[in-house]
Amino acid sequence: MPDLLIELFSEEIPARMQARAAQDLKARMTDGLVEAGLTYAGAAAFHTPRRLALAVDGLLDASPTLREERKGPRVDAPEKAIEGFLRGAGVAREDLKVQDDKKGQVYVAVIEKAGRPAAEIVAEVLTSVIRNFPWPKSMRWGAGNLKWVRPLHSIVCVLTTEAGAEVVPLDIDGIASGDRTAGHRFHAPDRFTVTGFEDYAAKLKRAHVVLDAQERADHIWQDATNMAFAAGLEVVEDKGLLAEVAGLVEWPVVLMGDIGAEFLGLPPEVLQTSMKEHQKFFSVRNPKTGRIEKFITVANRETRDNGASILAGNQKVLAARLSDARFFWENDQRVAKAGMGEWQDSLNNVTFHNQLGSQGERIDRIAALAREIAPMVGADAALAEQAARVAKADLSSEMVYEFPELQGLMGRYYATAAGFPDEVAAAAQEHYSPLGPSDDVPSAPVSVAVALADKIDLLTGFWSIDEKPTGSKDPFALRRAALGVIRLVLNNNLRLRLDRLFDAQILRHRINPDGTNDRALLDELLQKVADHGVFGAAFQSVLDQVENKPAWVEKITAHKPDLSDDLLAFFHDRLKVYLRDEGLRHDVIDACLAMPGADDLSLLVKRAQALGSVLATEDGENLVQGFKRANNILAQAEEKDGVSYEFGADPKFAEDASETALFNALTAAKPQIDAAIEAEDFNAAMEAMAALRAPIDAFFTAVQVNSDNQVVRRNRLNLLHTIRETCLKVADLTKLEG
Numbered sequence: 001m002p003d004l005l006i007e008l009f010s011e012e013i014p015a016r017m018q019a020r021a022a023q024d025l026k027a028r029m030t031d032g033l034v035e036a037g038l039t040y041a042g043a044a045a046f047h048t049p050r051r052l053a054l055a056v057d058g059l060l061d062a063s064p065t066l067r068e069e070r071k072g073p074r075v076d077a078p079e080k081a082i083e084g085f086l087r088g089a090g091v092a093r094e095d096l097k098v099q100d101d102k103k104g105q106v107y108v109a110v111i112e113k114a115g116r117p118a119a120e121i122v123a124e125v126l127t128s129v130i131r132n133f134p135w136p137k138s139m140r141w142g143a144g145n146l147k148w149v150r151p152l153h154s155i156v157c158v159l160t161t162e163a164g165a166e167v168v169p170l171d172i173d174g175i176a177s178g179d180r181t182a183g184h185r186f187h188a189p190d191r192f193t194v195t196g197f198e199d200y201a202a203k204l205k206r207a208h209v210v211l212d213a214q215e216r217a218d219h220i221w222q223d224a225t226n227m228a229f230a231a232g233l234e235v236v237e238d239k240g241l242l243a244e245v246a247g248l249v250e251w252p253v254v255l256m257g258d259i260g261a262e263f264l265g266l267p268p269e270v271l272q273t274s275m276k277e278h279q280k281f282f283s284v285r286n287p288k289t290g291r292i293e294k295f296i297t298v299a300n301r302e303t304r305d306n307g308a309s310i311l312a313g314n315q316k317v318l319a320a321r322l323s324d325a326r327f328f329w330e331n332d333q334r335v336a337k338a339g340m341g342e343w344q345d346s347l348n349n350v351t352f353h354n355q356l357g358s359q360g361e362r363i364d365r366i367a368a369l370a371r372e373i374a375p376m377v378g379a380d381a382a383l384a385e386q387a388a389r390v391a392k393a394d395l396s397s398e399m400v401y402e403f404p405e406l407q408g409l410m411g412r413y414y415a416t417a418a419g420f421p422d423e424v425a426a427a428a429q430e431h432y433s434p435l436g437p438s439d440d441v442p443s444a445p446v447s448v449a450v451a452l453a454d455k456i457d458l459l460t461g462f463w464s465i466d467e468k469p470t471g472s473k474d475p476f477a478l479r480r481a482a483l484g485v486i487r488l489v490l491n492n493n494l495r496l497r498l499d500r501l502f503d504a505q506i507l508r509h510r511i512n513p514d515g516t517n518d519r520a521l522l523d524e525l526l527q528k529v530a531d532h533g534v535f536g537a538a539f540q541s542v543l544d545q546v547e548n549k550p551a552w553v554e555k556i557t558a559h560k561p562d563l564s565d566d567l568l569a570f571f572h573d574r575l576k577v578y579l580r581d582e583g584l585r586h587d588v589i590d591a592c593l594a595m596p597g598a599d600d601l602s603l604l605v606k607r608a609q610a611l612g613s614v615l616a617t618e619d620g621e622n623l624v625q626g627f628k629r630a631n632n633i634l635a636q637a638e639e640k641d642g643v644s645y646e647f648g649a650d651p652k653f654a655e656d657a658s659e660t661a662l663f664n665a666l667t668a669a670k671p672q673i674d675a676a677i678e679a680e681d682f683n684a685a686m687e688a689m690a691a692l693r694a695p696i697d698a699f700f701t702a703v704q705v706n707s708d709n710q711v712v713r714r715n716r717l718n719l720l721h722t723i724r725e726t727c728l729k730v731a732d733l734t735k736l737e738g
Contacts, residue, residue, distance in 0.1 A: 002118055002161045004040075004056040004168075005197045006126060007181055011150035012049045015247030017136060019213065021149070022047040024134055025054050032125035037063030038118055046211045048250045049300075050185070053211065055197040059159075063115045072096070072107040082107065119159055123170040123177075126157060130172055144173030156181050160196035183207020184251050186301050208251040208301075217246040223254035224296045228284050231256070235296060236272060236283040245280055249300040255307040256284065257295050257315050263322040267413055268292045270325050273403050278321045279314065328398040335397070336414035343396035344389065350396075355465045356509070362457065363392055365508045370453035372504065376496055377452070379445035380423075387427035388450045390415050394428065408432045423447070434484050441491040452488055452496075455481040460505040463567045482574040489601045498571065498599040502564040568599055575601060579608060587737045588612050594732035603680065610682035611731045619690040624736055626696040627727040631734065633705050634720040649719035653712055658695070658702040659719075665695040666722055677729055685730050696723060 013021065026045035033040060041058025072085040075098060086093060089109035096107045138147040146152065157168040157177040170177045180191045188207035194200040201211050210216045221242060228235045271292040275281035282296035299310050335342050348360030356362065367388035374384035394400050394411035411428030423446040430447035431454050433439050442448050458481050469478050489496060576589050592607040614620035638644055651663040669688050676685035705720065707713045727733055
């Protein structure tokens, strides 16, 4: 069986595109070969800055001959139908066979498709793959029509058999396939012939090209860490940067250079970000002080002076970059030490969203909500409001303008320089978190208050203007914000009534008070929301007392109360995804969502975890089945009789010992269950319910509920109602599947 080697050799491919392109080459080639009937044993793709390569082993010599019998029309069908069948099958009339069918005699065409040699199929598939390759961006060059990410120079396409290597002939816009490639641009630019993958990889290595990207990355990391260790330092790990740098070189040469002493006083994050973004340097840290003191760069060639000239050039460019960073840092420090008021004022002129006002207006809303949330999370209300007003000030700083990824972190430095309390400085950095599923969740009360206020304001704002995520589109990262709120609540075991927070913040989005009387009215309205949650009668009563209503009051009346419900439903969908990843079944979550207080996420999760734990036991699962049996019998009887059996069962009408035992078990369990639910100990409540499994099973085994004696029947149905009400105290078990 032949092996196939393909190499597409071009000018430098952007590092961020290489890995995906190699996988696309593999997928499209192998899919095309299989579709054409040419199976294979294995395939592997490789990439360097100047080449994509694919090795396919165990190909068939040729595709198999295919024979197909295609059934056609009846022999007495209209002539036009028969002629259409002949054209579709590509056969002549005399080639048709007649076959008996349940509808009579029909024509059958026997179609044979001869196999094709591997080289012919490979050429056809590769030509299609190259011409239709899915580059994120591509270009044309010269007089040809071929589009490629960078000018394509050569195509290697070789089939290797026991008899030797054979070039698969193809030509794409004047680029003919062959068996010759080139090594490193500087160390081995001359072309050489290859006969197969093993020969190809070995010759590339001798020509100063490491074909495997992971091998390049491992080499870089090993050399970098060894150099740093020898100097008593450590390399700051950055897997993304490592993958990118491995895509910039074919022959990695690791060098360690010095950072000018005048820049060592910059925050380590500033040094690290500047070197990474502008120079693709790794930061080298002193583990004793935490300072960034050196850098690692990766060259693509060896030099006679062992990299001294390369380092000299890099250090010169780095000094210019770090001079800018130092200038930003010093200017920002001046503004910070003056209290950051200049930055806070400037945010009033920065639009957050054309329908949601300026950044300054948003900060006012966040500060008000943070103050409201503070006592709920154990934070000082004044500190929470102060932190919310300071937290986004660094967005106006020169450093964050240059390096947006440092927002929050620089806020902490600047808040400290301004003399704010440590809790306020910490909140400036932490209020953005968590940004992703692996990001740390803040636990400091002030940080938690501001983080929740920030995310809730974002969500309620965009809900207010009907800008919600749709399908895969979420331009304002609202799903991430909702998951952030969920993780903040659950990780800190917070007890929050989210519907009231949503209502209060939607109200703030609707108004813009401009006088003391308006502010007093706003405060009264917000208190009604805090007391009652939704915009109900108490809220409306305040509005009705307002004479000569300000214009902003009319905006409040346009509020739709179902906005909060819709946003809460969005949270519940996000919570289902989160808890599913934690191992909880979706129907268990649905059963708990049906209970009161579903806007208290911590309470909701406690219910779900308790129910999930009990369902994992035999008693729990059997209890659910017993409940469903009782519920079904009761529902059918209530529908038939047109009455609800909720009058309470009387043990004096019990006729069977199992019936009496069930009465006694329910009577004993009720105070245990009620006390556990009052204490929100849902595990204990569910365990007490699970203990009812045996008496319920015995009851159904021993008695017939729908007795001929109507007094006994009604009493037993009322007993089933007691079972139903008892079992529904923790969760709505009717929502459970199975």
